[in-house]
Amino acid sequence: MKFSENWLRQHVPTTATRDELAGTLTAIGLEVEGMTVLGESLDGVVVAQIVSAEKHPEADRLQVCQVDTGNGTVQIVCGAPNARAGLKAPLATVGANLPGGMAIKAAKLRGVESFGMLCSAKELGVDPDASGLLELPADATVGAKLADYLGLPDATIELKLTPNRADCFSVRGIAFDVAAAKGSEVAPFEASPVAAQGEATMAVELNAGADAPRYVGRVIESLNAAAPTPAWMAERLRRSGIRPISLLVDVTQYVMLELGQPMHAFDRDLLKGPVGVRRARAGESVKLLDGRDAALDPEFLAITDADRVVALAGVMGGFDTRVTDITRNVFLEAAHFAPDAIIGRGRKLGLHTDAGHRFERGVDPELPRIAIEYATKLILDVAGGMPGPVVEAALPEHLPQPQTITLRRARLARVLGLEVADVEVERILRALGLSVAATADGWSITTPTRRFDLAIEEDLIEEIARIHGYDAIPTTLPAGSSRLVAPSESRVDEGTARRQLAARDYLEAVNYAFVDADLLAKWNATDGAVPLANPLSAELGVMRTALLPGLVAAVARNAARQQSRVRLFELGNVFAANGANAPIETQRIAAAACGAADGEQWAAKSHPIGFHDLKGDLDSLAAMAGAQLEYRPSQPGWAHPGRSADVYRDGTRLGWIGQLHPRLQRTLDLDSDVVAFELDLAGLLDRAIPKAHALSRYPSVRRDLAFVVAEATPWAAVSATVRQAAGPSLRDLVLFDRYAGKGVETGFKSLAMGLILQEESRTLTEHDVDAVVAAVIAALQQTHGAAIRS
Template identity: 30%
Template sequence: MRTSWRLLNKYIKIHKDIKDFADCLTRQGLEVEGIEKIGVSVDQVVVGKILKKDKHPDADKLTVCQVDVGNETLQIVCGAKNHQEGNKVVVSLVGSTLPNGLKIKKAKLRGVESSGMICSKTELGLEKESDGVWILSEDAQIGAPISQYLPEEDTIFHIAITANRSDCLSTLGIAREAGIIEEKNITYPEINLIEDKSLSKPDITITDTENCKRYASRIIKGVKVKESPVWLQEALLKYGARPINNMVDITNFVMFELGQPLHAFDYHKLENQKIIVRKGAKGEKLKALDGKDYELDESMLVIADAKKPVAIAGVMGGANSEVDDNTVDILLESAYFYPGTVRRTSKKLGLKSESSYRFERDIDPENTDRALDMAASLMAELGGTGKISEKTDLYPGNKIEPWIKVRKEFIKQILGFEIPSKTIENLFKLLEFPFKNEGEDYLIQFPPFRRDCSREIDAVEELIRTYGYEKLPETIYPIRFSVENFEAKERTEDKIRNFLVHLSLTEAMNFTFAKRGDLVKINPLEESKIITIKNPLSADYDSLRNSIFYSLMGNLKNNNENGNTDVSLFEIGNIFSQNQDKISEDKKLGIIQSGYIMTPNWAGGKEKVSFYHLKGLLEELFDVLKIKEIRFEKDSVSFLHPGKTASFYLGSKKIGLIGEVHPDMVELYDLKETPVYAELELNEILNERKEIIRFKKISKYQAVEREISFIMSKDSEAGKILGLIQNESPLVISASIKDIYSGKPIPEDKRSISYSFVLQSDERTLTDEEIKKIMDSIIKKSSVQFGASLREG
């Protein structure tokens, strides 16, 4: 954003010097990236007229000119070639000093006396290079100070505006910040507008009120399109814009001044003199003001007349309704368009403009009428005898800003110190936040131009930003924060990553954005919990993901499309969900595997991924993390196979799921192999993980290994008996499933599962009687609880 010292001082008198002011802006969050001086200050430099031009008697490249400077005629020797008798030129008188430091004295040049200098723009500091002397217009007044024809001295500020501060994309917005620095409110521009009630009001219709929340318009009749006055051209040049004509220049000037994009239509080029704000239609085309043809579609918002599109809303006008030298009547538009729609349209068309830049970042809908009236009054003034109609103002998106409670104690809690009540109230006034007292607390309204503020914490941020970060005391209230706990969790995450990478899995890093429709297809029962983004980057990223599964399936699909079906990926990332008004953010570990675990070798050895392989990987991970007593139970999840899905528990807490991906998902993502997937509640894992490892003496007594086989129903869960064995006695130090068998002589509806476990005491050698007692207890409990019978032989 560019603005200038003089432009700002129209709104507020700034008493600080330029450098201090720039430093203050930067401290308030508006980084001044550069300061640029423009214009020149020269004395004793005037307008002259060349009365006579002769060749120099002793130098072919010089001429001797007689120049009228108003009160006398001077003889000046000149080396340029582009001047002629009758030209109005710039004359630096004897005794003057030019911007480049050259002092003008009476001198003899090759024997001919010269009393002054005819100047080029380079010598005046206006251009780096010039082809000759500066030839002024014929109406320049002889003897007048050249300062009347020079850009005024000024300082341009180049300011970096962050995406959330759309209110500062104007001189008005920067002036508000200057008001905070100067501790006084700004003066808003006076608008002298006289309506002609005999004129018809603009005929406006909005059919897409979701994407056009406000549309205000006036008709200005009887204008003359011509070159803008010098002051307007200079203002636009300060803003970095090119002057075009008075009508177009006014719309650009008001946009830079107030931050509200405007557009001027030639009223008589509009079919039936009507404006309709609607969605585009497939196949519609529009030649824009840049001379290029653009194809429109239903996702775009357009401004149309009764027959055709005449502008791409918020982006650029059409050539079929542009203001030109023959324009007499103008329809002026000032509107509020939905930021997401403008952003998507601009991106899809590859078309950027100063208007789209502002609309994309969300502008103040309450500013439309001020900008409309300011531009209309200027058009009537600079266009000659222009008359202004009454306003048509359609405002379907009008709403009352809510009152937000700001607690004094909360301010102190966040900042760590107390700001006096009087200071808080003064800052609210400078910020233009309406407020009222509620005991020691406040009720405030955020003004509509502050689109980035909506919560109590935003008010606290504004208070400290404007109060001054440099005023924070050196000693503040202590904040409880466990660095050890944070570092331990970070180390655990790194350990998980290293473990999985060493097993040849590849880490994926995905955006947390997702497409709502895709999330619903994966888990329709969770649709109400999906969080929708208000201003999405695109239609494909309109929500926050509620599962790592969504992202990893997308990665797998991309791999498949590129011929890679042997994929093992994992991601550690956040997912989001909402339950009524509560929004939660959880960290998850997701693992997906597809195809072969390893590439077939020369001997033909290969192994496909499976539920049990991934389950074993997880068990090994838990072992590495020193997390014990994990149990698996059958479960069902919408995106996993109903008969091949399990959840795993740590105590009574469900901490994850594992399963083969549902055939419907395989078809939806057009996968060539059926993958397996697991997801862990990483927060629970990180909380359970104990970083402090204590020494435990290795038992010197002999360990005893035993095996036991049960015959049970094929529907029975092997993990339940495994958990029973692990929890049977403190003497059981490890247990695992050794073998699963189906076939003769086992009945068809049953299977045999063998378990291996190790018993050991730290105090003694175990007796056969102790071991038998544990074995008998396991056999009895397995029979009673799970209907399992001991397999003999």
């Protein structure tokens, strides 16, 4: 929010200096982001008029001007391209000192005497424009001090407002906070009703329910739209960061800045009526004021004229019904739109407007009629015209109502840690525009409709704290002791998991929980995606359903920047739609890698990272929880055929591991193969509480067996069969060889394994060992059709 210091002081009289005012604003939570001082040291600068302008005899780009100063005529040599007879412009007389230290003296330019300098806005320090002389309106009084005419000196103050302070997007809204902080009162604002002088009206219809519960309009006939904007108004707009355009547009902008109510002016002769508000229909479009054609859908609120869309409610007016200098009859409108109906609509079209910025945060529903009356007066004072009666359509049941909040004296003291005198509490709240009634335990507060941020007792306590002064709250160290909570032994700590992957040469990535819907579509992972009602951008429009799309995108960005070996992991939540309820959140862990399996070195030959390299990293992570993972072949749409597997633990699927499909890698602009995994974190890190037991005093026995099984039979299935058949005597099972080739039938493979047997209470006999081996052989033959390799 940018505004003029003098404009603010008009609403809240205060003796505070400029620096004190800026410090106060920041101290009460309205952070001053920037301040530019305008028009200092303008003594000796007057309003002047060029009587004649002749070409300089010795210079093509200079003119010799005779200038009326109101106290005689002086000769000025000027090089401004817009210098011309009849122009009124600022004149720095001899002896004046301009901002920046320039001293004005009589001089000769190419042999012609000059007694002063005609000035641009930049030379006066009021605007960065240096393209020519600052042109003053025709009604400017020749000889008047320029500082008095333009209301200088002044300062442009820019605030960095938090989204909850919608009421401070107006000069008058800021004035209430300054009045409370400086012990002053906001000056009364007069917007007396302007009596109708004609009967011209425009019917208004509301068909959007709670989205648009109030719409106010007025027709003004026979005005002069080409009348120039008054200098005082144009200057206040410039100092607020808005370029003056034309009287009708400038008045609507001025009212918005002063009161906080966005407005719009339609050319009445281009409307058929009635004017209405409704949801847009699929396929409708409107040409906006900036010339772009906006395609609409039912998410947008539309302003209609005889059911034809003529403006985008709360965002921008339409091109076809805009006012111009030839407009003779105008329809002014001011409305109240619910924030939820406006939020994100402008961003969806790539627009950011002052009106949308305010409506998204909330505008006082009581302002539309006041704004119409005030704008009418401003227009009539300059452009004349004949106003008709004010027309209003409202749905009272949908309008925000003032809230009554109880503020307890004891609660206030407890939260702030100090006693604030009752009289001070009441002064602060009343200065902020709240209605205060004392009760036995504190106060009953009725909030104004402009304060959308005041809803509960803590909101009022915050108001007292920031206005009374945070520096007035004593610093007190907290007392008491903290209860230490021992980490659970039934789960591996997340920090331990992070350190384990970091130790295996992975870097942790932190990605947004919002992703591009198109990215999820490339992964075929859009099922259950939750769209955001108010996305930060189109690229962050949905909640992620998996970690890998964002993580692999990070791998691709690194690879595109000449990082040939990338290894990233991430712990985070994924989200799935849950009907009308809140989305289901699941915590997952994922890793993705490309390039060489090991860092560059001289002692070993490098090879690209593959499935088994990544599987080793995942197994090391599972080992911390004592987990035995099972890998079953799978082929989701994003996975390489034959190089991916679902990961199970105790029969429960945890996630997936494998290589990305070459087609997906090309789509993601990845030149090298990428391997990755993603698993549910809870299932991976849960572990049984460790129990100590004595080591067996009896020797172990090892028996090695080699079986021929079908190539498609996974080791995980063979291992499960062997463990079940061997029984409790089996202490460990080791796969030490896999062979396929000469001597083994095509389509089969040989698996050589070692069975390590041991008992707790006795030494195993040969009979015991033979029985276990026989049971294993029989189970493998029956379950997998395995045969002992000869």
